[in-house]
Amino acid sequence: MAYKYPKKCGAPVLIAMTILAYGCSHDDAARQSFFAEKLACPPPSVAEFDPWGQQGSEHVCKIKHGPFVAFESDHVKLRGQYDNGVEVGIWRWYDAAGKVEKEVDYSRKQ
Secondary structure: OOOOOOOOOOOEEEEOOEEEEOOOOOOHHHHHHHHHOOOOOOOOOEEEEEEEOOOEEEEEEEOOOEEEEEEEOOEEEEEEEEEOOEEEEEEEEEOOOOOEEEEEEHHHOO
8 A cells, every 4th residue: 555645734644544644844855755664564464654742653563453444435334353464254345325235254265
């Protein structure tokens, strides 16, 4: 996934369903370098950007574990469960009315 960094001071950025506001930096090259850096995260972890401090960012390795819910276009779009970075059980995609559009049973993928 390509991450975008703000071009203006304090511009909000949408990353993984979270709006992050970044402070004003006078060193655009340092900001570009930070957001372009690739972390060597051991599987099943993945690199993610999170807010840090009052207006900063952190780049960390994370393992998705537990319930997952994604919200898009004013409604819950996806629900599922992770176990140590792997999709497990039934995952459901929903339309704007809350009707199930798609269902995948990851317990059968093993």
